[in-house]
Amino acid sequence: MPRGLCFALTLLGVLTAEASLVDVLTKVKTFRSAGVDLFSGLARELKTRKEDSSSKKAEDFNDNWLSVLGVQKGLTGLAKDFTLNYLGRESYHDRNGPLVDALKQVSSMLGDGLDEDELSSLLRQMKKVCFEGKRVFASGGSLHEMLSDLLELLESKGIQEALPHVLGASSQLKEALNYFSGPRVANEEL
Numbered sequence: 497m498p499r500g501l502c503f504a505l506t507l508l509g510v511l512t513a514e515a516s517l518v519d520v521l522t523k524v525k526t527f528r529s530a531g532v533d534l535f536s537g538l539a540r541e542l543k544t545r546k547e548d549s550s551s552k553k554a555e556d557f558n559d560n561w562l563s564v565l566g567v568q569k570g571l572t573g574l575a576k577d578f579t580l581n582y583l584g585r586e587s588y589h590d591r592n593g594p595l596v597d598a599l600k601q602v603s604s605m606l607g608d609g610l611d612e613d614e615l616s617s618l619l620r621q622m623k624k625v626c627f628e629g630k631r632v633f634a635s636g637g638s639l640h641e642m643l644s645d646l647l648e649l650l651e652s653k654g655i656q657e658a659l660p661h662v663l664g665a666s667s668q669l670k671e672a673l674n675y676f677s678g679p680r681v682a683n684e685e686l
Contacts, residue, residue, distance in 0.1 A: 524571065524575075528562055528564070528571065531558070531562045532558060532562050534662060535554050535555070535557055535558035535562065536555075536558060537661075537662035538551075538554040538655075538658060538659070538662050539551045539552075539554035539555045539558065541658040541661045541662050542554060542652075542654055542655075542658050545654050545657065545658060547652070547653055547654035547658070549652070549653070550649070550652035550653055550654050550655060550658075553645075553648065553649045553652050554649060556645075557645055557646065557649055560642075560645065561574070561642050561645065561646075568638055568641075569638065569641075569642075573638040574638050574639060574642060576638065577633070577637045577638035577639050578639060581633075581634065581637060582632075582633070582639075588632065591631075591632055592632050594628045594631075595625065595628040595629050595631075595632050598621060598624045598625040598628045599625055601621050601624075602618065602621050602622055602625060605617065605618045605621060606618075610660065615656060615659060615660060616656065619650060619655070619656060619659075622646075622650055623647060623650055623651070625643075626643045626644075626646055626647040626650065627647075629643045630643050630644065630647075
């Protein structure tokens with residue numbers, strides 16, 4: 497399972513689960529670790545395959561979006577964008593259904609030993625998450641920019657061939673995807 501790619505997809509702001517701030521931060525920490533592992537592995541695999549441009553995109557995505565520091569980029573930028581512009585707002589929650597559904601679909605497809613058709617389907621579904629997220633999140637914001645970068649990476653040369661070499665079943669990632677695409681957070685919990 498492309499843990500890091502799904503990490504990025506999950507951070508889109510689908511913080512809709514009922515839980516405490518500590519629970520959310522625990523899930524984000526788990527995703528960050530999984531994401532760093534995946535994007536580092538993906539960059540190495542692409543470099544081995546002489547796909548230097550794609551390898552650089554994977555490295556840049558890791559550095560830009562999985563960093564704990566940053567104002568516009570990194571986890572801080574993503575959290576800021578989501579919290580200030582989307583969390584608890586009906587305008588977001590009333591429109592995020594297709595994004596949540598796409599995330600749930602990615603989660604259901606995760607697993608070891610994906611054959612070529614299953615891998616193609618997973619990549620298509622991940623791209624759908626990017627498209628649906630870009631419809632919900634405003635252009636110019638961190639979430640929209642991260643999705644644009646992720647989509648560019650998913651469409652890079654050599655990705656489909658490299659992914660099987662860095663995929664691994666991640667029950668933590670699958671659990672977190674289910675968590676972040678779950679029920680809406682109650683306003684009193686914010």
